Amino acid sequence: MTRLISYEKKDTWIDRLSGFTKLVFFLLWCLTSALTFDTRMLLTMIAISFSIFAMSHTDWRQVSSVFKAVLFFMCVNLFFIFVFAPYQGCEIYGSRTELAHLFGDVYITREQLFYEFNVMIKYFTIVPAVFVFLVTTDPSELAASINKVGVPYTFAYSFAIALRYIPDVQDDFSRIRNAQEARGIEMSAKAKLISRIKNIASIIFPLLFSTMDRIDVVSNAMELRGFGKKKRRTWYSYRKLKRNDYIVLVLTVLFMAAALIITYADGSRFYNPWTNS
């Protein structure tokens, strides 16, 4: 079973940061990237993003298939922006410079291309950060640290436990699907869509039942070892915030503030390279 982007222990400084720090960074980073359309800012963020990715020693194989999926999604996104709003860029930048005539009254404009270029680089600011976050964060340590900042532990733990059993359910799923396929229940593209939907039931039911059995065992096992007994719980994998964590947290906040100030300095979140010319 290939395991897509999941935590893998590597001894880098990023790995050693607390999950809390990484979560804050990740959230603020995405927020900044979502807010700004300032090309200079976005390019800076790409540079930072990719250098973090490099420093994290993330294995390309771990993320390549997801990366390809994201690329595909991005292309679809860019295409549809053009189809539905071919002059969005012109509206934003308040000018219209036609570069090529496609058909009818549809033109490719410089502004539109620039706008879509900005959308594209936004993807590239976020994607490496997401990968680094997922690949370098120990889920139980993250659960521990979000519990420490006030999130109830039952909630924090539910997410760690989901990660624990997802691979098991995946295994169950492929085993059941194989056996049902051998009985003649076609799940591949060869079958018609309607029959495929109907056939899913013959996988879902056994999967549901075996999962419910599993839940029984897990909840008994948890209870037998005292889960939920006390209001508070300690964590084996909790790490105190260290000097590096504080540095990263401060830098992140400063960076976000700076990024937003620069972005909004001219009253618009878009950077317009043509205003001065």
Added chain:
Amino acid sequence: MEPIIEFRNFTFKYKSQKEPTLYDINLKIYPGEKVLIAGPSGSGKSTLAHCVNALIPCSFPGKTQGELIVKGMTPKEEGVFGMSKTVGTVLQDTNGQFIGLTVAEDLAFALENDAIPQDEMKKRVMEAAKVTDMTAFMHHSPSDLSGGQKQRVSMGGVLVDDVEILLFDEPLANLDPATGKSTIALIDDIMKQKNVTVLIIEHRLEDVLYKDVDRIIVVGEGRIVSDTTPDELLASDILIREGIREPLYVTALKHTGAKIRPEDHPQHIETMDVSKYVSGVREWFESTRSEHPVLTTPPALEVKDLKFSYTEGEPVLQGVSFTIRKGEMLSLVGRNGAGKSTLSSLICGFIKPDAGEILLNGEDISPLSIKERGERIGLVMQSPGQMISKPMIREEVGLGLAVRGVPEDEINKRVDETLKICGLYPFRNWPVGALSFGQKKRVTIASILVMQPEIMILDEPTAGQDYRHYTEVMEFLKKLNEDMGLTIMMITHDMHLMLEYTDRALVLTDGTLIADAAPSEILTDESIADRAYLKKTSLYDLAVKCGIEPPSEFADHFISYERKLRENESRETEASGAQTGGITTGEADS
């Protein structure tokens, strides 16, 4: 001395059931004892244990009468949490109870919940890891561990608390024989180190008796049938009466006509005094013969130099070749991760081999899709729950035909025929949910059989079943094999199954076939048994002790003799069935 566990006139009835599961239990267990609780499925042995850790009645509600006192406490009032400080429970499902994302976290789980400070927690986790010999695996995730290692972690996970009672719920159910043996050794070790009381619930008696047990309590139909030392119990006929398998050497001695005496210490074959039985065993050996039917039928399945790897450089199968003849019934054995499932996945076409070929009746099946292969090679999964997807028996059995567009008359006809063969015809209009485990198993076999496959592959057909259900399933498969000439391959690590029901076993270790021989040969060859994580059969030890030459043939004679006994038995029951005019309807299971 005060008992640490005491049942006094204890009766328990599950909320969902009409009749009590436990009747009037009176039982005392003393500190430092090691007690085995044995009994067939549904006897109430697990219920008894779960009363001690308070899962009953806290998680499985019901009504209790009488008294149960554990270390001066009443479990019902303390609740599961309250009892968990005193009673450590290791459940049967080694994977399901592994909660942490790594070994260290799982060991720490109980301490975390108890809000123990991290420094102390780490120290206690390390200690538990040392006791269970898992220190080298602290950062491993459960998917990187074998079943035996997961079980060690489960043990460690309860040992981090200073429990006084350790409760094992069928600890051997999911383990291969060699791992089971080391589990029993570990339990023994822990007991000596930690000075705890141990309760083991298990029906695999011979495996538990690998190390000394103080007492065996036999539970049958909710009552305590016997409460005595292993030596006394093995000398009696209680086990057979209650449907629990005796150690093979004991059965063999009984076949020779010997009357086993407790003073010969039959608990372990290694230390048993067999001097009184030697002449009887030798005579019996001379008077019996072994039969090896040689099959000369054409090959049904040929596997040639099959190679496969999931990731490059880590071969799972490295050039496996064998031939299965038509009408053969054989077993495929080897430890977990040896490549057994991969091999069956390759045969069924779920994955594609890197090299080599698979021939069915001399024809290369590589171009066939999963569905097409499914019509000729039937796969029955380990647990019926993994296959059953329709609410009604008829629908479930007919599913494979229905999706292939077979006309309805034809489906009905074939489903009826198959249900009759499988002894399920009287239940044809029942919902699947109303059947017992063994019957559900037969439904899944029927749903494959209905497609008239040329070969059937069964994954662990007897896993988790007691002796009676084991015999029921295996006799049924044997009948299919003999009457219909169905070729059957079983993936298993049940040594009894391979010894008693198959004439040939393929042994897979680290992706290579290390043996292709008669099970009696494999199980008497120490080096093969070791490499495949099997265990040498105790029959061999008995033969050696009695000076039989060659000792490996003794197992052969034993098996042939047993088969003949069973054949006679089934002939008798068939005859009496014919007299009363009944067809073999598959007795209503309790």
